[in-house]
Amino acid sequence: MKRGLACFDKLGIKCSPFPVDNDGGYDDREWNMYIMPKLYVMSGWERFFHEYIGYWAYKFKSYC
Numbered sequence: 001m002k003r004g005l006a007c008f009d010k011l012g013i014k015c016s017p018f019p020v021d022n023d024g025g026y027d028d029r030e031w032n033m034y035i036m037p038k039l040y041v042m043s044g045w046e047r048f049f050h051e052y053i054g055y056w057a058y059k060f061k062s063y064c
Contacts, residue, residue: 003055006064 001017008015058064 003051003058003064006055006058010064 001019005015005017
């Protein structure tokens with residue numbers, strides 16, 4: 001959202017952000033979730049770094 005809004009702002013286009021949760025679903029909170037690591041947690045970090053690095057790359061290339 002941050003990259004997209006910055007690019008639209010640079011072009012002078014007014015936008016209203018509308019985030020959508022793609023990770024919604026069944027909540028399986030059980031006792032073992034507190035002691036056993038989940039593999040999908042690592043994919044969250046991958047997505048975070050993808051957006052973080054992408055934002056700075058857009059800044060560097062003057063896209064936004």
